[in-house]
Amino acid sequence: MRVPIYPVDLNPGSGFTRIAESLKRDWPGEKAIEISEAQNLLAKCLGYSDYRQVRSTTPAEGAAYPSLATVVARCMKTLSSELIGGGRAKFFDLGRLQAQVTDWPFLQLSVYRDHYGHSDNHVVSQAVNAELIEAFLSAQKTRPTQGTTELSIEKLQSMTGHKPANLTLVYAETSMGACLDESFDSDIHDSAFPNGESVECGTSTHRTLH
Structure with missing residues (x-):
């Protein structure tokens, strides 16, 4: 033209x-x-x-x-x-x-x-x-979109390499509890997670904090 x-x-x-x-x-x-x-x-x-x-x-x-x-x-x-x-x-x-x-x-x-x-x-x-x-x-086949997409917890965990507690034996689902199994090392497996069951022996007994 x-x-x-x-x-x-x-x-x-x-x-x-x-x-x-x-x-x-x-x-x-x-x-x-x-x-x-x-x-x-x-x-x-x-x-x-x-x-x-x-x-x-x-x-x-x-x-x-x-x-x-x-x-x-x-x-x-x-x-x-x-x-x-x-x-x-x-x-x-x-x-x-x-x-x-x-x-x-x-x-x-x-x-x-x-x-x-x-x-x-x-x-x-x-x-x-x-x-x-x-x-x-x-x-361009796809034009950039404005705004940000909200990331789910699962996606964030995947991006950072984090594995949820319920998927690994490293974490015990017991809160300030002592394992009933004598062979279970409570010093290592005590955790700050809420009430739940120990991976090794089941339900924990709760300690009394002084």
């Missing part, structure tokens, strides 16, 4: 011209480019074959337009292909280039200025990031 470029956007100091000047300034190739080449590259970024087609095309009022995130992504793809495929740069900082492209004055273009209601370009990075995040989340 093309970005609609209206005649007013081609006036000196207007949207298309200002973005082309930004492209010329930020071009990371080994050799600088002229404004005419920057205009042709920008035309490709915005969905046209060249600058001549931009000048000869007058979009209808209310024409559809791509999101800012799509425009930035298309600019990155076009410029990277030109730099690498065209052998015009052995190395360039992709992250820096993306930051520069995001900072280009796209809101000076009529279609985006009318959509956002102003030409403050600081909103571009916010809009692009929001659209990229939403696009990423939409592509």
Whole structure:
């Protein structure tokens, strides 16, 4: 989808011209480019074959337009292909280039200025990031849910490796009790669990605390 470029956007100091000047300034190739080449590259970024087609095309009022995130992504793809495929740069900082492209004055273009209601370009990075995040989340099979899921005692025990008392012989289900079995070591098996039966000998006899 093309970005609609209206005649007013081609006036000196207007949207298309200002973005082309930004492209010329930020071009990371080994050799600088002229404004005419920057205009042709920008035309490709915005969905046209060249600058001549931009000048000869007058979009209808209310024409559809791509999101800012799509425009930035298309600019990155076009410029990277030109730099690498065209052998015009052995190395360039992709992250820096993306930051520069995001900072280009796209809101000076009529279609985006009318959509956002102003030409403050600081909103571009916010809009692009929001659209990229939403696009990423939409592509996921399962979107993250908000809030936390309550963990059951059993799940917590499983996560920590703890075994319930009633599943092990290490614990005796007797509270301050003395085992009736003389062979049972009460000093080891006395426990703080409530009334119950000793694992070794059954019901305990309770001591009297002094």
